[in-house]
Amino acid sequence: MNVDLVLETLGRNQVDFLLIGGMNFLLRHEPVLTFDIDVWVNDTQINLDRCELAMIDLDASWGATEETWRPVKEQTGWTRRQSVFCLVSPHASVDVFRTVAGLASWAECKARAYKGKTKSGVEFFGLSDADMVACQLALPSGTRKYSRIEALRKAMGEI
Amino acid sequence: MNDQDFQPARPIDPALLAAEEAKRIRVWDREERLRVIFETINWAESQPGVSRNNKESCLLRQQEILRSMGELPDSEQAKS
Numbered sequence: 001m002n003v004d005l006v007l008e009t010l011g012r013n014q015v016d017f018l019l020i021g022g023m024n025f026l027l028r029h030e031p032v033l034t035f036d037i038d039v040w041v042n043d044t045q046i047n048l049d050r051c052e053l054a055m056i057d058l059d060a061s062w063g064a065t066e067e068t069w070r071p072v073k074e075q076t077g078w079t080r081r082q083s084v085f086c087l088v089s090p091h092a093s094v095d096v097f098r099t100v101a102g103l104a105s106w107a108e109c110k111a112r113a114y115k116g117k118t119k120s121g122v123e124f125f126g127l128s129d130a131d132m133v134a135c136q137l138a139l140p141s142g143t144r145k146y147s148r149i150e151a152l153r154k155a156m157g158e159i
Numbered sequence: 160m161n162d163q164d165f166q167p168a169r170p171i172d173p174a175l176l177a178a179e180e181a182k183r184i185r186v187w188d189r190e191e192r193l194r195v196i197f198e199t200i201n202w203a204e205s206q207p208g209v210s211r212n213n214k215e216s217c218l219l220r221q222q223e224i225l226r227s228m229g230e231l232p233d234s235e236q237a238k239s
Contacts, residue, residue, distance in 0.1 A: 098168030
């Protein structure tokens with residue numbers, strides 16, 4: 001299945017990543033409608049190289065503009081260009097984040113992350129509940145997902 | 160890739176994220192995009208504990224919508 005393939009491909013390419021966003025919330029807590037797979041990659045040179053290889057394996061495409069949009073297999077070093085990338089692939093819509101608002105250290109978040117497993121057995125690390133709340137609170141108030149914050153706080157026993 | 164001048168990413172500008180998402184929608188073939196979205200939804204639906212298509216999820220969702228409309232669900236009206 002498509003999401004399994006994305007997670008498995010990142011793992012096979014030894015990409016240090018955390019599953020974040022709606023898909024992470026969905027797998028851990030409640031069903032929410034989400035179309036993208038958001039991953040936060042450890043922002044190091046070697047890891048970005050691995051991420052580029054993983055995206056090649058997924059037949060992904062990206063461009064700085066619509067005019068320069070093309071398969072990532074025809075590009076190198078594109079992950080250095082900015083802090084977030086929304087890619088197209090035939091398997092899933094993937095968002096790659098090099099930084100995440102509200103979260104300072106990828107390594108500290110990884111240490112707090114939970115180890116998840118999809119139904120077909122693909123393992124991944126997902127952002128912890130506390131860090132998911134921190135992400136939401138870092139967003140402008142108009143774009144926060146309050147029902148998600150409430151569900152996370154309930155799960156943490158705060159309310 | 161061996162770049163000497165690797166720079167850690169700067170904090171994300173929300174405008175950049177919005178522009179990236181909008182750009183992806185513009186370049187993506189509509190039918191292909193729908194196919195991928197449906198496949199993603201089907202995958203999510205197949206995960207344990209995730210299904211929205213069951214009695215509990217439907218009642219919960221219905222309750223939330225009714226509350227947001229200022230209407231008490233039947234179950235709560237019966238109590239009052």
